[in-house]
Amino acid sequence: DSGVTQTPKHLITATGQRVTLRCSPRSGDLSVYWYQQSLDQGLQFLIQYYNGEERAKGNILERFSAQQFPDLHSELNLSSLELGDSALYFCASSEPLTGGWYGYTFGSGTRLTVV
Amino acid sequence: SQELEQSPQSLIVQEGKNLTINCTSSKTLYGLYWYKQKYGEGLIFLMMLQKGGEEKSHEKITAKLDEKKQQSSLHITASQPSHAGIYLCGADTNDYKLSFGAGTTVTVRA
Numbered sequence: 001d002s003g004v005t006q007t008p009k010h011l012i013t014a015t016g017q018r019v020t021l022r023c024s025p026r027s028g029d030l031s032v033y034w035y036q037q038s039l040d041q042g043l044q045f046l047i048q049y050y051n052g053e054e055r056a057k058g059n060i061l062e063r064f065s066a067q068q069f070p071d072l073h074s075e076l077n078l079s080s081l082e083l084g085d086s087a088l089y090f091c092a093s094s095e096p097l098t099g100g101w102y103g104y105t106f107g108s109g110t111r112l113t114v115v
Numbered sequence: 116s117q118e119l120e121q122s123p124q125s126l127i128v129q130e131g132k133n134l135t136i137n138c139t140s141s142k143t144l145y146g147l148y149w150y151k152q153k154y155g156e157g158l159i160f161l162m163m164l165q166k167g168g169e170e171k172s173h174e175k176i177t178a179k180l181d182e183k184k185q186q187s188s189l190h191i192t193a194s195q196p197s198h199a200g201i202y203l204c205g206a207d208t209n210d211y212k213l214s215f216g217a218g219t220t221v222t223v224r225a
Binding site for chain 1: 146148150155156157158159160163165203205207212213214215216217218
């Protein structure tokens with residue numbers, strides 16, 4: 001157990017639907033990152049939140065949105081789902097280390113299948 | 116944005132043999148992370164290299180960072196079936212996120 005909790009582990013849904021993925025960071029970590037991993041695109045950064053505020057945005061589609069709540073858990077909302085959205089979605093949290101570095105810990109992921 | 120290229124894309128090694136994976140950056144590497152992933156599972160942190168010339172080892176895995184070449188290598192000695200998986204290198208970008216290479220799939224044959 002990495003300390004980063006993602007639910008659900010698996011999700012099967014139909015095209016056009018909307019789903020919510022949930023992530024609880026490691027205790028004490030203020031940052032949450034979302035990544036998408038598909039066979040043809042590899043591990044792609046979507047978005048980062050730090051203490052409730054959006055800090056960085058990657059290749060996140062407009063149909064996707066995220067937020068981080070006061071208790072620091074985060075949700076990734078995917079809407080108008082398409083077959084191509086089928087992927088593994090990972091959440092990570094980070095802790096500051098000495099020298100300005102960060103330690104990143106990943107959750108076990110949510111496997112989304114759009115049918 | 117920083118691009119990381121991993122080579123080889125995949126490799127098959129006989130159990131007991133050594134293997135090396137390379138990660139080359141399009142920009143100056145100030146630090147690099149190595150992760151391992153079993154297919155369809157989460158990423159497991161292996162090592163972080165912070166300085167040029169740094170070398171770290173854990174059990175049979177050694178990673179080095181060559182700042183001048185903008186490259187890091189991961190070397191596994193006497194491979195075992197437990198070493199099979201996808202190895203990913205990641206680098207911190209200036210905006211506080213990790214960018215990853217495409218990964219190297221390692222298969223260990225008995």
